[in-house]
Amino acid sequence: MPAPSDFRARLEGERPYLLRYATLQLRDADRAEDCVQETLLAGLAGEAGYDGRSSLRTWLTGILKHKIVDAIRRSSREPAMALEPEGDPSEFDALFDPRGHWTDAPTAWERPDSALERTQFLAALEACLERLPARTARAFMMREHMGLETEEICKELGVSATNCWVMLYRARMALRLCLERTWK
């Protein structure tokens, strides 16, 4: 086991990565900063719990995930939240003709199979995620990254199941369009 100060320095070294990860999901620099701070403190306090089997980053990311879910829960209890899904309902109309058929049909994406392709695909995906409206992005990440059930997300965000599905639908449609341009 390394000296305590050494461990602290290694934790500190993960701060930029954790901050990027939290910002992607919370879309709020201050709250992301708070979550990362809490995570690093928890990491420091829980040093004994770190068995070295996973990388330090993976271990810290696991702690951070819980902090992010907590932060989303806290903020959704604040009354200022808009309850309607963000964005324009006709936003994707141009993709379809009046009979509802594709005007520009989706293409077959090449599967990112090599490690390099996977890294590139994930980088493209991250850039596309950053362009989503904040609340839509949070709902999408809770569903697809954290793996929470829709029911729980609706409750946390204070929206109906239908609005929740609409938000997730818009997120997927927007990400697809964005990736269609950046990944082929």
Added chain:
Amino acid sequence: MKLMLPCKEVTRLVSQGLDRRLGFGERVALRVHFAICEGCGNFERQMKLLREAVRQLGETGAQST
């Protein structure tokens, strides 16, 4: 439910299928549609790839900065 859905409706159902269990009629309608519509088949595969990739976002970060 009509057997031949418009593509726009198919995209909604595919998305909801990732969030709730679709009914029997909905699943059949999707399968019929995919059999004749390549664009929607591609759409469904894109959605699956998207789901897989988003799950990996933190993990691959474990190797890169």
